[in-house]
Amino acid sequence: MKALFVRAAPRPNGVTSLVGDLFLRGMRRGGAEILDFDMSAKNVADCRGCFACSAGFGRRGVCAIRDDMAEALDFLDGADALVCLTPVYFYSMSAQMKRFFDRCFPFVRGYRFDPESGRMLNETGFLKKRKKFVAISVASGRLDDVFDALSRTYRMVADAMGFEFAADIARGESAYFAMRELGSVRVRRVLSAFEASGEIFARAGKIPADRLEAMRMPLSRGRESFAKNARVFWQLRRNGTPFESFSMVSDPRILLREMCATLDPSRAPERADFKFVFPDKGWACLVSVRSGECSFVESADAGARADVAVTADSEDWAGVMAARRDVSALMRAGRLKVEGDLSLFAAMKKIFGLGGDRRVGGV
Numbered sequence: 488m489k490a491l492f493v494r495a496a497p498r499p500n501g502v503t504s505l506v507g508d509l510f511l512r513g514m515r516r517g518g519a520e521i522l523d524f525d526m527s528a529k530n531v532a533d534c535r536g537c538f539a540c541s542a543g544f545g546r547r548g549v550c551a552i553r554d555d556m557a558e559a560l561d562f563l564d565g566a567d568a569l570v571c572l573t574p575v576y577f578y579s580m581s582a583q584m585k586r587f588f589d590r591c592f593p594f595v596r597g598y599r600f601d602p603e604s605g606r607m608l609n610e611t612g613f614l615k616k617r618k619k620f621v622a623i624s625v626a627s628g629r630l631d632d633v634f635d636a637l638s639r640t641y642r643m644v645a646d647a648m649g650f651e652f653a654a655d656i657a658r659g660e661s662a663y664f665a666m667r668e669l670g671s672v673r674v675r676r677v678l679s680a681f682e683a684s685g686e687i688f689a690r691a692g693k694i695p696a697d698r699l700e701a702m703r704m705p706l707s708r709g710r711e712s713f714a715k716n717a718r719v720f721w722q723l724r725r726n727g728t729p730f731e732s733f734s735m736v737s738d739p740r741i742l743l744r745e746m747c748a749t750l751d752p753s754r755a756p757e758r759a760d761f762k763f764v765f766p767d768k769g770w771a772c773l774v775s776v777r778s779g780e781c782s783f784v785e786s787a788d789a790g791a792r793a794d795v796a797v798t799a800d801s802e803d804w805a806g807v808m809a810a811r812r813d814v815s816a817l818m819r820a821g822r823l824k825v826e827g828d829l830s831l832f833a834a835m836k837k838i839f840g841l842g843g844d845r846r847v848g849g850v
């Protein structure tokens with residue numbers, strides 16, 4: 488497969504690039520020949536709407552603007568696929584992505600009536616017709632309606648350009664990817680689904696439904712939980728805390744609540760109670776595992792019975808969870824106390840999928 492991979496994410500280390508790089512890596516592994524075209528790095532001017540490219544009767548018009556776009560157009564002409572990568576900006580594609588499509592106008596050669604759909608479509612002059620089209624879009628919002636307008640636009644663009652819409656990959660909740668320090672099982676599943684999907688697409692020209700589902704998998708536990716975490720993000724932002732990493736969160740209750748969501752049922756015991764006491768704040772929390780499910784009590788009784796009881800200052804425990812602090816060193820210094828079943832404590836990393844793959848990153 489010969490594919491043009493268009494990047495239109497202004498933030499080079501953002502989540503769009505993170506998932507896009509994985510998809511691209513998968514495509515390469517699947518044997519695709521790729522032109523990796525980054526709109527932010529290339530010199531591509533706005534379309535001037537001069538219609539110079541509409542002149543003449545050739546298969547493809549010539550753009551009046553001489554810049555790097557010629558390289559992308561030449562490659563796209565003979566390509567089997569177009570992969571477009573953009574963050575969602577105001578319910579739409581980024582300006583860079585829009586600029587890319589506008590500059591594809593030299594391929595538009597008028598209108599034609601499509602009897603199958605009963606619609607007027609663009610007559611296009613591509614050397615290779617029926618290109619497979621994959622859209623990868625990343626937003627901070629939850630899935631819901633965040634992608635509606637963009638998905639519709641992409642469908643119409645694909646229709647108009649005679650592309651075959653192979654996959655519309657909408658990835659919401661982008662801020663959750665910054666929580667990789669928690670090694671969230673779900674984040675890792677999503678990331679590996681991007682890589683696997685890229686490979687399958689390169690080999691088969693399509694992506695199976697279960698992979699699409701895996702890439703779109705919700706990371707928050709419902710709207711309320713999402714809204715609660717979003718408030719924390721924005722608060723951190725307003726305080727000038729870098730948005731890049733959730734490891735800046737120093738309230739261990741937030742991290743424990745998220746830890747609950749990363750429970751790996753295949754590794755969890757049938758039943759276990761973990762108590763966390765934070766003397767500096769006067770807080771006590773309880774994490775309870777029952778038959779593969781996890782529940783979190785934010786204000787528990789400090790004297791409640793538990794299989795494991797951890798006592799530490801809130802900053803220290805948040806540091807442990809975000810892999811900034813070392814458990815053994817804190818224990819040796821007498822700043823972290825663990826009582827009860829020590830082997831269960833040691834197994835927490837596995838039970839909750841903590842301390843995940845640190846090679847995957849970029850945010």
Ligand SMILES: Cc1cc2nc3c(=O)[nH]c(=O)nc-3n(C[C@H](O)[C@H](O)[C@H](O)COP(=O)(O)O)c2cc1C
Pocket residue numbers: 496498500501502503504574575576577578579625626627628629633661662
């Ligand atoms: C100008 C601008 C507009 C945005 N508009 C939306 C939006 O309409 N809906 C949304 O869910 N997120 C919106 N976002 C958030 C981004 O989609 C989100 O931060 C995404 O992760 C950005 O991609 P990146 O991580 O690759 O930079 C907006 C961000 C910016 C900078």
